[in-house]
Structures are given as C-alpha cells and as structure tokens.
Amino acid sequence: MKQKFTFLMAMLCLTVVAMAAQPHAKQHRACDVVKMEQQNGKMVAVPNVAETNHQDNFSLYSPTQAPRRAEGESTDSATVTFIYNLDEEELSNFFPQTIMVYNPEWSEIWHPYSTDGSPVEGVIVKIPFGTYDIYTHTYEQVGSHRQFLHIDELITIDKDTTIYLDVINSDNVMCWNIYDNNGRLLEPNTVRYLDQEPWFEVVDMGNVNNGQGEALLSLDGYGFVNMYTFFYDSKTDEYPIFYYINELSDRYKFCIYETTLENDGMVYVNRLTDVGTGHFPLKNDAGDYVVYEEQIQRTPQGLELADNTNVRVMTYIYVDNTFYNRSTKSANTKGGVARVYINAIKNGDDHLEGVNMTVSLGVLDYSNRLTAYVDGPEVMVNQSQSFECLVHNIYDAYTSEVGVLKDNYPPHPKFSYTYNQKKGIVGNSCPLNDITSKNQLERWSNANMIMMSCKHNGRNGESIGSGNYYSRMTAKYNGEEVWNGKYALDSLSYSWMGKPDGAYEFEFTNDNVGVDDIEGKNVTTVYFDQTKEDQNPPALKMLQFRDADNNVTDRFDTPEGGIMMFAGGDFDPRSISYVVEEGYESMWSYNECQPMTVEVSYAPYGTDEWLPLEGVEHQAEYDDTPGLGFFYCAPLTGVTVPSENGWFDLKFRLVDEAGNWQEQILSPAFRIEDVTQSAVTEVKVDRATDSAIYNLAGQRMRGDLNSLPHGIYIIDGKKIVK
16 A cells, blocks of 8 residues: 555656646746635635746747736736535545646636645636636545546636536546557556446556556647656556546547557557547557667777666657657667667658657666766657658757747758668767856856856767766866866866856866777867856857768768768857746846857877868858857868878867857767779869869859869869869
C-alpha cells in the first residue's frame, strides 16, 4: 500500500507540473494561478505570481492560445461562482484540482486549494461576457486513484451566475494500444470492454518492459488545453493512473504520444490522434513504422571506460506548431549503433505536427556517471517518410518581441539536412565550442556578474556532452593567473563577483577528442573587459562543411567543391520588463547581434603554420535565426598548402567593437586528400582579364586576376588555376 501511495504521489506531482507548465502564447498569456483561503467563513482568492514556464530546460509555448484581457481594458463581466457537485463524502474522497475557463479570446485557470492544501467547495471569479468551454480536473484519493477530466462545451456567460461542476461525471477511459513493427502488442492491456455497464474494466499489465505516454487535448481554434502523463513498468506490480474523460465533440483533438522500450532494448516511438473521445482505444498501424539508425562514435575517454554503452532516445512532440514535452528511454547496446522504430510523421512543411527525436550514446564510468556521451542531431520524420536533421532548437528562438519566439520549424535553411546527406559518423569530429556569455550588471546585487557556459557542437548538429567534464580551464584577471585546473566555470564565475571590475581571459582546452585515429583538441580563448559597456565576447555557434553535392562531410578528395559554413556573432543580452499581473513584473530576455570582425586561418595538422583562408563571406540572407547570429561561408579552394596526413586545423578570431574577442582552434577540422590534385586543366595566365571572375562557390570576385590569391576561378565559363 505504501508503494502504491508513493507511486500516486509521484504521478500527482507530474500532473501538477504539467498543469503549472501551461505554454506561453505568442502574446505571452500568463496563467493566473489562484489559491483559495478560508477567511471569516468565506472563500477569498489569493493570486500568486505566474511562474516562467520551463520544463527540463526547454521553454514551452503555444502560438494559438488565448491572451489574457489587457489591464484596464473595458469589458462587461460577470461574477461566476463555481461549485463542485460533490456531497460531503465525495469531497473527502476526491480532490478537485483545476478549473479552467477558455475560448480563443480569453482564458483563465484556477487551482482551488486552501492554505493547508485541502480542496475547497469552489471558487468565485470575474469572467468577461462570452461563450466558453469549462474544464475541470479531479482525482480520487483512495481506491483505484482514478483521475477525472470533464469539459462542458460552449457555456454562455452573460450575467452573474452559479455553475455546478459535475467533476466526476466522466466514464471514458483515455486508452490506446501500441503494436510493434511485427504487429505484436506492446502497450499494456489496460482496458477490456464489456457488453454492459460500466463497459470496461482494468486488466493485467502485459509483458512490455517499460514505457511512457502523453495524452494531449487541444481545442480547434484555441490550441493546447492540457497534457496527461502515463508511466508503466512490467518490473513492478503498479498500474498506471487512469484518466477518465467525458464524451467530447469533434471540436476537440485527442492526441497520444508514446515511447516504449521493449525487453530486447528496441525503442518504439508512436503518435496517434483522433477527433473527440470515444469508447475504443486508439491503435497504430504496424506497417507505418520507419527505422532510424544512427552510429555514434564514443569519445577517447569513453573508449577507455568499461564497455557499458547506453543508448538514450529523447523524443519531443509538436502539435499545432507547439513544443510540449520530452520523454527519455534508454537501452544498452554494443557497437555504438542505435536503432529506433518511428510511427509519427510530420504533417506538412508549414504546419508542424509530429515527433522530433535525438539519439545519444552514453558511456558509464566506474562511478556510474554518464561522463562520455554524445547527443545526436535532432531528427524529424517527414511526409515522404525520410528523416530531416534539424540544426536549430528552442534556445535559438527568442526574439526582441515579448513572448514571441521564432517558430522551431522550419529550422536553419543552410545547416539542416536530410538524413541521406549525412556522410560521416556522429561524434567523429573535433567539436566547435559554443560559449554563451550573459555577463551583465545584475540589479539585485548591483554588481557585474560573469555568466558563461559552453556547449560542444559537432559537424552534424550533435552535442558532445562530455566536453566540459574533461576540459581544463585557465583564467586570468587583469593579466594575472587566478585559476588553472579542471573546468570549473559554473562554480567559479559567481565567486569572482566581489572583485573590482576588470579584464578577464579564459582559456578552455578539451583534448577528449578523437577523429578517426587522430588525436584532437579544441583550444578556445575568450577575453572581455568589465569596465566597458559591452562586456561579452563574440561567440561561434555552428560549423559545418559540405561537398559539391551538398552532402555534410568534412573529408574531401580535392579542395574543389568543398564549402565551409559557420555561424556566430557578438551577442548582446537584452531584457524587457513587462507586467504579468497587476503589481507583478517579469523579464523577457533575448540577444541582439552586434557587428564584429572575423578572421579565419588554416594550417596543416599540428604545425601552427597558419595561413589566411581567403573568400570568407557574410551571407546576410541566412541570418534569420536569432540565436545563431551571422552566417558565413568560404570555399576550400583557398587551401593551397598540403598537409602530410591530409588533415588541417582551423583558427577563428572574432573581435567586437569594444575590443572583446574570442580565438578558437580546432585540431583537426577537415581533411583534403590532395591539395595539388585537380581535374582542372591548368591555364597559364600572364595578364589580367576584363571578364567577370567567380570562385567555385559562384561568388563574383572583386578586382582582376592578378590581385586575387592563388586558387581556382571561373572566367568566361572556363576554370582557371592561378
């Protein structure tokens, strides 16, 4: 019984989190969370400050949800008393948790608890005149721990009134059956339908290992209403908590999103939808599965650890262009290959409905910590049942307009790719250091604070998450070394707050890098001056290479056709104060990208013999993702000096207008088999030409041929080697 109670409370906490994490609207609709206190025998509403909606470090937002009525906006409104239609005994057995009133123009949510956490009989609220749907959520505290969801549709409120809520008058079970690619039932047989009332009963779990499902409810013209999470595990005798819902009209969409880990370690991802709710479970079509397989290379430290390889599949659901939640399933595997069966395709290019997924390969060290892992690129199944790899995530989406994020789809048009364009192995590259800086004056402390973090991004959009764990860090304050040792930026940044404003220089060295059989490393140095208004160094965000066929690869036979692309900028953190509730303010944070100078050099692997890479060009038409900054590209025809083993290092130097800078060295960064070999017939050119000159990227060059660096150019349709 104690075990069941613990399970119930865990599920209740998850449900409360789901309710509290109502998505942001683009108009930044805040949930008005109201507690009820018993004062002098009356119910009194006590408002709380609405919390910023984050879950698992991912912002949740809904472009279609209704805004709150603007402060001071005149409108006719009614005083509405909501009373739970429960007698005294039922009120002691059932816990009314939520009342929500909504339409496309206005919505509000209340959690009717007293100060001691016990339920109250109802709430008294002000609601603008209109026609609304009314949602209630109530759970059973004893017995089978059922949770009741009830929606009264199209209720007109045009005067002061009392509305009685039939919160436990629901008899349809939210349920679904999931089959694997061979048609075998994976989902526990949680419901059996009978020939007479109550029409169903709960039965045994089934033989599936474990799984997690989310049931989402959305209203046409409004969007997301709520989400409910189911867990099940055949290793325990616990049942999931079951949700019961009343019959709904076709104005509502019922969506199931579920991941299942079978006993053999296979992961299945499914997304099912239906209109309204009925008496029968949703079922997937086993023949619709597509297989996603990813090989992920372990880091050098991961290869030295015990061979306990853990594949982790993280899945993200989108409905009506809304990011909702993520679920993680893990399985042990060997050989660094993860395989996932997916039955959840995207619904069109402009209307995102589907499941995104990342596959990561983690290695447990002897302390049972995931210290050598790689998160693969974010992947979505599209309508042609092929895979899109999306290089652009929710962190990149914050705009300068309060509450508005750039849609997560489509992703960045140059860095994203289809699965058949990927030619390399995920994790088999020297990562780019993406150092996020938000150094700024903190109002609460009236001091300049160092707030920096580092991600390690591979060529395919993967994140090599063990980079910080194995990195070393050196820090200088006004030229004097104050730290030399293990990466400790998170713990040390705040302790330096008490120092007078000065100049800092951080150097990060990550040599837990293996590219094929080459020992690699990334050395990144950043410098910033706190005495200046701009105290944030420029940052790099993404690096990728493409061949002449637009495949993602950093290995080439010759320089011809190779293109390097990267993104970065001088990001200036900004904040806008806005009113959440009368008397309460919050902050909306975003970045503005400021000008900077960019220098790129290359050198044969390990030589430090740096040469400028010619032809680096800013292409402003691809600066459309706020968090990625400016987009640059350069042809590899600027590489004219060979390397002994074919590998080359890259060095970036970024300098902003305040004099803050970043220098980053990736070793190795790309490979060219033969710099001198070319399929172009060499043409001796002794004089300049008046014809237009283009490089192999199709960019028109300035000046005459004599003034251009050595390389391959196109003049009058002919390739010319200079």
